[in-house]
Amino acid sequence: MRITALAGGVGGARFLRGLLHHVRTSQPEPVELTVIGNTGDDITLFGLRVCPDIDTLLYTLGGGIHEGQGWGRADETHSLAGELAALGAEPQWFTLGDKDFATHVYRSQLLGRGMPLSAVTERLSARWGLGELGVTLLPMTDTPVETHVVVAGDGDGEQRAIHFQEWWVRHRAELPAERFVVAGLDRATPAPGVLEAIREADVVILPPSNPVVSIGIILGVPGVRDALRGTRAPVVGVSPLVGGRPVRGHADVCLRTIGVDETSAGVAGLYADFLDGWLVDEEDPMPDGRGLQVVRRPLLMSSVEAAADMAGAALDLGLRLRAERAPA
């Protein structure tokens, strides 16, 4: 069975780890999971290319994640960053541990030699044993893409654009955002295998990643949305909102910024042209409708098992929709 998922960082990674756990414990059929990771968060820091979402996926699925943070490496040291601070190097608002730095040094070296990001990601995936888990991790594109946030200037009325990470990490999404601008997205092409993975999947899953700055960016890669509309696989999503708020992250702020209701219905509207099934929280007032099958259940990923239950419910919904569609 081929499952394809679009994913951002922490939420997506935890959900997909749950999915693998569910599949391992409850799914008799072998599963191939292809994960299409958001690269709009990518940033060049200290001359090194950092791919926060891809790395969170690698570390979480590969067993190296810092469990408490949800990002970065477990048992991490911070000598290098301390020394960079002593050198006065900027920025100092983005935490990078020593082991994590190795990923960025290695990636930057290979990119510098002309290797595409997808090939670099394949190497990193091998280090984390993703192949043995049946997982193929693809960046959404090999084209460098960066999400920027247009914010009000420093009292002078002039707007300015800052990197998404600066807005998200440094300003904790508290700096009022006018809009998101994704540099490079219009000329990006899907990384090798991305469109095929969507077209040839048995089920496509959207984890509860940020619908604007994670899934929304992947959907903006030319060809991806068309592939989702055209795939014969049912597309099943998990709402990132519980009681109108994200469990983690700032999805509500992002939705407000693009003028969309901070509700599961609002998010589903962003996916309306291809979404077939939608998992929402048990208290969610989201109504069924217009060909969208809504399923209610608790949406808290408080443990790997809880995430596995949630992912299992999404997969079951997808498989049910697929069975209903199958030619008689």
Next chain:
Amino acid sequence: MRITALAGGVGGARFLRGLLHHVRTSQPEPVELTVIGNTGDDITLFGLRVCPDIDTLLYTLGGGIHEGQGWGRADETHSLAGELAALGAEPQWFTLGDKDFATHVYRSQLLGRGMPLSAVTERLSARWGLGELGVTLLPMTDTPVETHVVVAGDGDGEQRAIHFQEWWVRHRAELPAERFVVAGLDRATPAPGVLEAIREADVVILPPSNPVVSIGIILGVPGVRDALRGTRAPVVGVSPLVGGRPVRGHADVCLRTIGVDETSAGVAGLYADFLDGWLVDEEDPMPDGRGLQVVRRPLLMSSVEAAADMAGAALDLGLRLRAERAPA
């Protein structure tokens, strides 16, 4: 008083730290020390530019050196290198600690922006407080230069060239060397301030650095040798050999490779066209002669104080030669 020194790595750095100690404790006149560092050892590892001699000078003079090793940082961790090894990144024979990596990341970032190595070195010098010590550290050149070693091939009779660091660190100078080739040296230009520092010095000192692959490389930068021949300052050197052998490093092997006697006389011969004073070990059979003033004394840098005594003797010799030269 302006002192200019040419220097390689560990030996040169320890000698110059001794010189600063001597000046601080025994020299009434304020001293400006300009150090011209060898960059022939420089190597690009994991896409980062590493300048081993410059870094050893920075760390030693700035108080951050790993005292036991003579290179690298004190209180160092090695998380990044361990992770690079887990990724299968090569080479693994060059030890880089996490704090040390910060220097290379920072330098590479600035070089990548087009900043010349001399300006980068100025920034690094500021972090290590060299200005407060009266020290200006200059790379010999801003032109990328790399010393390669021509060695016999793997049994096939073919020669091959390997980077100096691979020969020195990985093979501990045990792989028979045919010759040294310094890529880029013929088109290198001295870094800003290098020729002026030699021409306008009161005393020029050659520490007991390797005469072939450290001082010899600096002398190969077009213009440097002429400046040494032309300066009105006496040029005083310290023999790197005690009992025909280097106290540290592989100067004897390097001398054999270029066909020069492994003696203080042999080394002095390499400097014959500009050397005025020569400090040799107390047992050294080196004779006086042809305008070269030879002074004997113990040449072991067993402590900062011993290095200070040795450096003080070299400086005294230089000042004496300068006084003798002064117009009546």
